[in-house]
Amino acid sequence: MAVKDKLKTDLFPTIWCPGCGIGLIMAQLATVMDELGLDKNNTVLVTGIGCTGRMGAYMNFESVYTLHGRTLPVAEAIKMVRPELHVLVVSGDGDLASIGGNHLLHSIRRNPNITVLCNNNEIYGLTGGQTGPTTPQGTNTISSPAGATYTPINLQGVVNTNPNAYYAKTTVYHQGAMKKAIREAIEWPGFSFVDIASQCIENNGRRIGFASANDMLQSYRTEYKAAPPGTTHLEPHQTGIIKGQPLPVAGTARSGNGSGE
Amino acid sequence: MTKRLVQGNEAVLLGAIKAGASHFAGYPISPSSEILAQASVYASKHPEFHFLQEEDEIASANAILGASLAGAKSFTATSGPGFSLMQEAIGYGHKVGIPCVIVNVMRVGPATGMPTMPGQGDLNQTRYGSTGDYTSFVFYPSTVAECYEYTIHAFNAAEETRSPVIILSDAFLGHLNEVADLDTIDVPVVPRTIEPLASGGTRLFSGVATYADGEPATADADEYIRQYRESRDQRLKVAEKYAFYEYGWNKDAETLVIAFGITRRIAQPLAPHFALFRPIRIWPTLDRELTEIAARYKKIIVIEGSDGQYANVVERMLLRRVERVPLLGGRMSLEAIREGLDAIGMLPAQPAPSGSESPARVG
Incomplete structure (x- = not known):
């Protein structure tokens, strides 16, 4: 199988704006899927609402394009019914961390053996560029003309409330590190979350002073530094991986009474 | 047993x-x-x-x-x-x-x-x-x-x-x-009708309006109408097999009581005085069945635990006025029903004996 067999290239060009970072994630995901032997018979994609949610439509897999914010309950249920499947959630920061934030808290707690790829562009892109849960404080958006008021959500902290989870912070500029993180996350026995900084030039970047998508990519190159080996907590603008203690037998709890597998 | x-x-x-x-x-x-x-x-x-x-x-x-x-x-x-x-x-x-x-x-x-x-x-x-x-x-x-x-x-x-x-x-x-x-109770079980995920296809299950190939159909009224009518017509056709209701009590009475769920049980002592129509399938409404039955009665009373949600449905369906006995605030009792009937001048003259018949059903 070739990587392009993972994609519905007949539907290209995608709806994503020129310069969008989502395609860079899809390309690495398709590559990892090819390497790990993920195919339409053993893998299901669950995507949320937002630009990132369209990814399911462009890949040669069964995919569930859920309601806004509801990827995790759907993905967890699929994994419970079909534990043999790889269940991958692909969505954006607004979908996962804001409207879906409660599900994120509780899915993490239950440690289902699913993988979440978060296209973190720090903005609500599809709706035109409103402040999101990850928007840095002070950022000018179309819903925060005087700058975003609050500090962004701490996704690393949320994910690491589960001591058995996998959390990686990477960027679309760091393609090798991103690919490694996606691969490790899929192989991780339990909940895994890859937080990928990704540019939205059209509905965020230009407003905050970037001339092009390339300028945004270059800013990831200069601003993000790899955390030293053994790091247990990533600082802002550090890339790296925080691995919890993997459970010997991963799986979704079958019973709410605590009788996990 | x-x-x-x-x-x-x-x-x-x-x-x-x-x-x-x-x-x-x-x-x-x-x-x-x-x-x-x-x-x-x-x-x-x-x-x-x-x-x-x-x-x-x-x-x-x-x-x-x-x-x-x-x-x-x-x-x-x-x-x-x-x-x-x-x-x-x-x-x-x-x-x-x-x-x-x-x-x-x-x-x-x-x-x-x-x-x-x-x-x-x-x-x-x-x-x-x-x-x-x-x-x-x-x-x-x-x-x-x-x-x-x-x-x-x-x-x-x-x-x-x-x-x-x-x-x-x-x-x-x-x-x-x-x-x-x-x-x-023996109801034959219908097996699954949808192919489970990851059965070899590449389907996109989408809440967003899409064409069959997954492309967005978010501004195509014709496609929307086609998909909507297809699902509506299919579901209404299936509904014919699930037309569950009960028609009973004193069918020769002049007034038809419509009551459902627990309210029908509570109203049981009224059986000698009224005919009863009990929809078991609430939606889609039982238009054909209720229209035919209601035509036999001078008056219709809807007794229900809301302020007229089903009574409104019946009025619009039959295009005739219905009397209402709303049971509100959890006060769902025979006494409350009697008070409601009294308020609309429909309380039977004789104290009704308490009945014990089991509900009979059609469908």
């Missing part, structure tokens, strides 16, 4: 299991919580039955959609406030075509309202709660045995319509203990 005391909520769970359900996701809420608790007990003894107590009703409703797509017959149970939270997911189930069952054990609303008191105020919510146009299937049993029976029908209808089907109950019916022999 095992006659025993069964609770209404328990009968719903047993009906679901009988129908082949293997996935329950829910969140505690009175007066439905026995279904959740007993599902957890069942799951602890039957590893093939999945149970998950979710973080909220939004998760519950979305989880049963995912479970159904993955291959399991799935269900949840809730009451008014939780049912409100499920509305968006119900619309998704209708749009995408996902069989599943939602049990709504009604209490008094709006909002948190009166959590342990019976109500019937969610009829409109079962029909119009989500956004846009869709075709709801809703059944409302009247006895504990019927809770079992119509839950099986609900799972069957969900498969045949490929949509979320709703079982209505209420705080009285859900907590009612009655002697029943569920083994004697």
Whole structure:
């Protein structure tokens, strides 16, 4: 199988704006899927609402394009019914961390053996560029003309409330590190979350002073530094991986009474 | 043959299991919580039955959609406030075509309202709660045995319509203990109608309007209308097989009482004085059946646990005025019904003897 067999290239060009970072994630995901032997018979994609949610439509897999914010309950249920499947959630920061934030808290707690790829562009892109849960404080958006008021959500902290989870912070500029993180996350026995900084030039970047998508990519190159080996907590603008203690037998709890597998 | 005391909520769970359900996701809420608790007990003894107590009703409703797509017959149970939270997911189930069952054990609303008191105020919510146009299937049993029976029908209808089907109950019916022999109730079970996920295809299950190939159809009215009418017509055709109602009491009386769910049971002592029409399938409405029966009566009284939700439906359906006996605030009793009848000048002159006949059904 070739990587392009993972994609519905007949539907290209995608709806994503020129310069969008989502395609860079899809390309690495398709590559990892090819390497790990993920195919339409053993893998299901669950995507949320937002630009990132369209990814399911462009890949040669069964995919569930859920309601806004509801990827995790759907993905967890699929994994419970079909534990043999790889269940991958692909969505954006607004979908996962804001409207879906409660599900994120509780899915993490239950440690289902699913993988979440978060296209973190720090903005609500599809709706035109409103402040999101990850928007840095002070950022000018179309819903925060005087700058975003609050500090962004701490996704690393949320994910690491589960001591058995996998959390990686990477960027679309760091393609090798991103690919490694996606691969490790899929192989991780339990909940895994890859937080990928990704540019939205059209509905965020230009407003905050970037001339092009390339300028945004270059800013990831200069601003993000790899955390030293053994790091247990990533600082802002550090890339790296925080691995919890993997459970010997991963799986979704079958019973709410605590009788996990 | 095992006659025993069964609770209404328990009968719903047993009906679901009988129908082949293997996935329950829910969140505690009175007066439905026995279904959740007993599902957890069942799951602890039957590893093939999945149970998950979710973080909220939004998760519950979305989880049963995912479970159904993955291959399991799935269900949840809730009451008014939780049912409100499920509305968006119900619309998704209708749009995408996902069989599943939602049990709504009604209490008094709006909002948190009166959590342990019976109500019937969610009829409109079962029909119009989500956004846009869709075709709801809703059944409302009247006895504990019927809770079992119509839950099986609900799972069957969900498969045949490929949509979320709703079982209505209420705080009285859900907590009612009655002697029943569920083994004697034989409803053939409809097998799964959708191919489970990862069966070799590359389908896109999308709440967004899309063409068959997955491309967005978000500005194509013709495609929208085609898809909508196709699902509506298919569901209305299936409805013909599920035209459940009861027509009885004193059919020679001049007045027809319409009552459903627990209200029909409470109104039983009125049997000598009125004819009775009891819709068991609340939605789609039983237009043909009720129109034909109602034509035989000079007057129609709708007795219900809301301020006219079903009475409005009947008036619009029949294009004639109906009398109303609303039972509000959880005051669902024979005394309240008598007061309501008195208020509209329809109280029978003779004290009605208390009847004990079992509901007779058609369909």
